[in-house]
Amino acid sequence: MNKAILSPIALAVMLAACQPDTNSQVNEALTQQQKRNQEKTKSVQQNNPLLTESNAPFGVPQFEKIKIEHYEPAFDFAIAQNKQQISDIAANSEIASFENTIEAMEKSGQTLSHVTTIFYALNGTDTTPEMQKIAKKMSPRLSALNDDIYLNAALFARVKAVYEQQEQLTLRADQKTLLADSYQSFVRGGANLNDPDKVKLRDLNGQLSKLSVQFGENLLAETNAFELVIDNKEDLAGLPEDIIAAAAVTATERDHDGKWVFTTHRPSKNPFLTYAHNRELRKALYEGYIQRGDNDNANDNKKLASEIASLRYQKAQLLGYKTYADFVLEKAMAKTPENVYGLLNQVWPAALAQAKNEAADMQKMIKAEGGDFTLAGYDWWYYAEKIRKARYDLDAAQTKPYFSLDATREGVFYTAEKLWGVTFQERQDIPKYHPDVRTFEVFDKGGSSIGIYMADYYVRESKRGGAWMNSYRKQQKMFGENVKPIIFNVLNYPRPVGDAPVLLTFNQASTLFHEFGHAIQGLLSDGYYQSQTGTSLPRDYVEYPSQVMENWMMEPEVLAQFAKHYKTGEVIPQALIEKIQAAGKFNQGFATTEYMAAALLDMKWHTLETATEQDADAFEKAAMDEIGLIPQITPRYRTGYFSHIFSGGYASGYYGYIWSNIYDADTWQVFSQNGIFDQDTANGYRKHVLETGGTEDPMIMYRRFRGQDPQVWPLLERRGLLTEEELKAAKNQ
Incomplete structure (x- = not known):
């Protein structure tokens, strides 16, 4: 005979129908169930490194302890906890206030934020089939939780009540922004919809979350699957020796010993298309790249x-x-x-x-x-x-010996120190999520520690393509202490071959400066609320600080500090710098x-x-x-x-990259006029752009720095898209 297993609620309902003298038995049963649940919860927390406080320096996650079996229980716990926190805020019997509603929501979900941050960061940098399965499973659950929050009528009523009395409240600028953003998030999340439409919205969000995960997985599979195998050395004609050596290593890794393999990863694809004389092979690799997700196969997007x-x-x-x-x-x-x-x-x-x-x-x-x-x-x-x-x-190959990876990183560190007094000290005692990672403690002028910076440079099949910045922890002060950020950059450069250093093209070196521009914004962030710090900005503004950072790489003073020949130590010749600058608008x-x-x-x-x-x-x-x-x-x-x-x-x-480029080009006009390391300009840029994050409307903050709205002509001039007459007219407008 099968025995039904009753939930605690069903058990209580059944027992409540019994004789009055069984009430003590009901209470005892419920008490025992609650104790078992509490013990189970305590066990999950104690045995899961995602749910326990890290004892590593700076609270960096203890990556070596995290196993695949920890993720789902951590998500289960954190989602349930966040649901309860939201329920408590919505059911609060006190009159809705900024503190017990808006700020309470901002402080809720910290465990879930921690778990999702670690999981999705690692899924981007070092994924596995098992992690991809978890991502597929969790995406609709997280989407549903988001809907549970923004479609909660009682919670929205409290948010709306606070929003409607904002003129009577004494709030800081960042609090006003948080209140406005919170209210708008509920409206944009469907809070004003009727019940049938709320059901439709949940369904749409659930479908979208699943499809977007699948799209990314398909693309990663397509990118990793393609390989151009070359077994005739004559077909390598035109390619630099370091590219040929890297292709040989890739061939060995892919079980093609004695051959050369090129892939659609940019460090492999770009130099092949640039230098290889064999036109048919260039065509094969190019079409392999542009047909990804378009091949009528299981990974078709x-x-x-x-x-x-x-x-x-x-x-x-x-x-x-x-x-x-x-x-x-x-x-x-x-x-x-x-x-x-x-x-x-x-x-x-x-x-x-x-x-x-x-x-x-x-x-x-x-x-x-x-x-x-x-x-x-x-x-x-x-x-x-x-x-x-x-x-x-x-010849682009002429510049590579002067841009070794390590030297370029030191170049960007030099730039940050000259601008803001920020210095970097490598640490070997801090956990890494992958052996490739380099970890640095970051110090502000005066010597105070401000955060941790990680750099993950090399291409690998478990890493998605491209380059980006992210954080394992954002700076914030909302729990009474200044929490220091843990920031990381991810790039996809070729691995070193033998004892030779990794040499970068000019564009690759520029990308390192670009991504560091995002990182320094995360590191120098000085906000109160977590949702407003770092790169919490509109998409068409967030690229602005990273694009500004690229400008310093082209300056002779900066180049002289790091652009040195990896064999001779010779500083990049001024004549070569002038050639680079002259060719800056080419192509x-x-x-x-x-x-x-x-x-x-x-x-x-x-x-x-x-x-x-x-x-x-x-x-x-x-x-x-x-x-x-x-x-x-x-x-x-x-x-x-x-x-x-x-x-x-x-x-x-x-489009946001070019929109942000307007602010970048306009900002560089100021640095160019005042001096690329002018301290008043650098400090104003730090105070009004880098530190502020999303605490206020970005245009307000930009005007405080620049003293005016940005102009478009510096962007068009930079790209060589204006004639002299057009440029003169634009400047006079």
Whole structure:
């Protein structure tokens, strides 16, 4: 005979129907069940490193103790705890106040934040099939929890009550921002919907969470699956020796001993497309890259992308917005799709015209060399490099010996010290999530410790592509102490081969400076509430500090500190610096056009006014035909591998890089005029930009630093997209 197992609630209901003299038995049963639950909870906490306080220096997670079996119980515990915290806030019998409602919500969910931060950070840097399964399982649960919060009528009533009395409250600027953001988050989360529509919204959010995880997994699988195997040394003609050596190591790792393997990871793909003489092999690798997620196989992302776009439109409509872009941009600096298109349309014509000129120059070179073919996408990098060398006497391979990875990192440390007095000391006693990680304690001017900085540089198959900054802990003061941040940068550089150092291209070195720009904002953050510190900023503003940081790398004073030949120690010659600067605007038509094509593709997907799913290939082609993209250029991200917008946080926001570039170029005007290490400028930039995070409207903070709104002409000038007459007119406006 099967015996039903009763829950504590069902047990209580059943026993309550018994004779009055059994009440003591009921109470005893409930008491025993509560004790068992408490013991179980205590056991989970004590035996799970994700739920116990780390005793490592600075409270850095003890990564070596975390096992795959710890994640799900930690999520279960943290989600249940957060639900109870929210329930307690909603059920509070006291009159709603900023402290017992808005601030209480901000302080809730700390355990869940800790667990999710560690899990998703590691899933991006060192994933496994088991972690991917957990991500799939947890994504809809976390989405549902988010809905539980924002669709909680009692909780929203309290938030609304505080929001409506804000004029009578004495609040700091950051508290006013927190209150406004909290109220708006509930409205944007569906709090004003009727009950049937709330059910629909939950369903849409659940579907979106699952599909976005699947998109990212498919892309990682596609990227790792492709390999170009070369067994004839003659096919390596044109490639630098360090690239050939790295390809041999990759071949051995992939069980192709004695051969050479190139992959679609950028450190492998980019140099092959730039230097390899064999045109057919360049074509094979190029097409392997641009066809990711578009191969009609198990990892095909075309249908997923279309489903995601359709669901997002339905969500926007449900919440009262015309398109998903309208929904997203309400919280951005741009505010509306019309404003985004206003900027993109201002830059696009000049960029496209310049790209066409560049393509014509390449076609002339092909003809002059006796080539009888039309320039194709897989030729662009190769011929751009040849023209760069011919026109500016600059071969990108000339610069690499001066940009070793370690020296470039020291260059960015030097820059931070000169600007803000910040110094870095490597620590070997702090846990690492992977052996590749380098860990540094960060000190402010005066010697006080301000946080931990980790750097994870090398490409590996368990790491997603690209480069980014993240945190294991954000700076905040809301629990009575100044919690120090734990910040990390992730990049994908080739591994060292033998005893040789990793040598970077100029662009790779620039990327290191870029990502450090994000990191220094996280490290210098000085806010009260966790949700406002570090890079908690609109998508079209958050790239601004990272883009500013790139400028210092081109300055002779900075280059002299770190750009030294890895063999001889010779500082990069001034003549070579001048060649780099002279070539700075070279190929900007291509760089701007391929980026903007992706930004415009993002906007097209998210300004759709229909829930009808699209044929992704046809949709993309029509979008590119509409803007006149030339066939020799592919959008930087095609639909099938556009993870920024389909599995990241950049939907309707990829334009943000160029929008942020406006602030960057405008800011650099100040440093250029006052001195690149002028302390008044540096301190003002730190105080009003780096330290403030999302405590106020970013435009208000920018005006405090700059004294005016940013201008667009410095951006157009930098990219070489204005004639002298146009530039003069723009400056006089």
